[in-house]
Amino acid sequence: xxxxxxxxxxxxxxxxxxxxxxxxxxxxxxxxxxxxxxxxxxxxxxxxxxxxxxxxxxxxxxxxxxxxxxxxxxxxxxxxxxx
Numbered sequence: 001x002x003x004x005x006x007x008x009x010x011x012x013x014x015x016x017x018x019x020x021x022x023x024x025x026x027x028x029x030x031x032x033x034x035x036x037x038x039x040x041x042x043x044x045x046x047x048x049x050x051x052x053x054x055x056x057x058x059x060x061x062x063x064x065x066x067x068x069x070x071x072x073x074x075x076x077x078x079x080x081x082x083x
Contacts, residue, residue, distance in 0.1 A: 005030055 001024030006012060009031070018027035032041065051057040061083065065073035076082060 001025060
């Protein structure tokens with residue numbers, strides 16, 4: 001059960017098909033730019049910046065790979081060890 005909010009632009013699913021295949025799951029796609037508009041997006045970004053400044057939010061960990069370790073980096077992603 002639960003809700004799935006799709007914020008991507010590709011691979012959108014049919015909400016009714018998702019409901020049939022997964023009992024209790026509600027699916028909805030959401031286009032932030034189209035539905036919120038530029039003014040609201042600016043308000044959200046200002047609020048997010050303030051939360052980061054106050055350390056209420058912290059950035060996600062970043063892992064970088066030397067280009068010579070590309071094969072290892074792709075293996076790491078493929079195995080789903082990234083967050």
